[in-house]
Amino acid sequence: MIRVVLPAHLRTLARVEGELKLEVDGPVTQRSILDAIEARYPMLRGTIRDQDTRQRRAFVRFFACEQDLSQESPDDPLPEAVAAGAEPFLIVGAMAGG
């Protein structure tokens, strides 16, 4: 079970509280996690990544295991601790605006 932490605004939009717990098919990557999120919560389509290009939105960051993974390939395997559910995959609104 993959654990995902959404930023507060997206939790409100998706009407969820706390961490998401998702089953992900195949390798655990940014892409497979986002595919699983958008399948379960279609209202989040377009809010994390572009609906056509699948590019991460500029002011969204992906963190896990105290690393910034935002610039990694969306198809790179995520850390084993994320894949094992020991650590959450963090989707974060970039710090901006004071």
Next chain:
Amino acid sequence: MSRVRVLVGTRKGAFVMTADGKRQSWDVSGPHFGGWEIYHLKGSPADPNRIYASQSSSWFGQVIQRSSDGGKTWEAVGNKFAYEGAVGNHLWYDGTQRPFEFARVWHLEPSLNDPDTVYAGIQDAAMFRTTDGGQSWRELTGLRTHPSASAWQPGAGGMCLHTILLDPSHPGRIYIAISAAGVFRSDDGGQTWRPMNRGLVSEQIPNPTAEVGHCVHRIAMHPSRPNVLFMQKHWDVMRSDDAGESWKDVGGNLPTDFGFPIDVHAHEPDTVYVVPIKSDSEHYLPDGKLRVYRSRTGGHEWEALTKGLPQSHCYVNVLRDAMAVDALEPGGVYFGTTGGQVYASADAGDSWAPIVRDLPSVVSVEVQTLP
């Protein structure tokens, strides 16, 4: 007794305000979508309980919300606004060409007779339509692919399609306005468009009388007389008596003819409201006084409406979509300020009172007159 519902979009959420026909005592709900920019909310004329809202954020992009119970509950619907075909370029601030790029939905205009059909005006300027209640949106490509589009340029707020007027007497006739391109009219439901800017003079562009390039801030129409249009341009308050074919200056005795909103009284087609702003480089009220100006003569002659409005140390702005009129008797007028005040007049502007004073900066105000 009839009621009104005022829909207010702010930089940090939406608010819904209701009152009975006296319009003295208000129930305020919100913020809805707290923390998000709400550029516009508008109810369907065909089903007033159906309301659409444009919710956006620099972080998380565009969301469209829909309510089917008058704004009590909401559901997110489709938010994909993809230009169709070759995207093309427009003029950028520095004079270079830049591809059209979606930024946000500025204005939602529900159909006059179908609650599931809505037109959306977006930045960078283009026109979209849904016919399934917002689940999916398709571009009406004839506007963005108009031969003049490469000469359109952004105003200070971005290159936005901010005004959509549906002509109730001529099916298929739609007026839109773009900053800074000007007014366009379609007579075939949005398939093809013609610029409608003859008579406009804008000293801020190389050819002041060009066919396109004018920074039109807002246009308004009275439904009983749809061939008469009023316009608040960047500078100049204008009027057309021929469905946009030509325009004349009706700024008359206004203290300044710069401003953003313009609207027409619900029962008096020659009664028009504007809020003069000091200048395009200051974007606040002249003399620190919040004055709505009303013409009862379709322009030229204007009177200041001040009763109940602050007349000292007031330096707010009133944005283009932040004024509305109700259809009660006597007619009501509403506007919101960048300082977070929403004012209402239940007597056609003779006197005003705040509904609320301390909201986030107000972007849009609409009002629904309910049975």
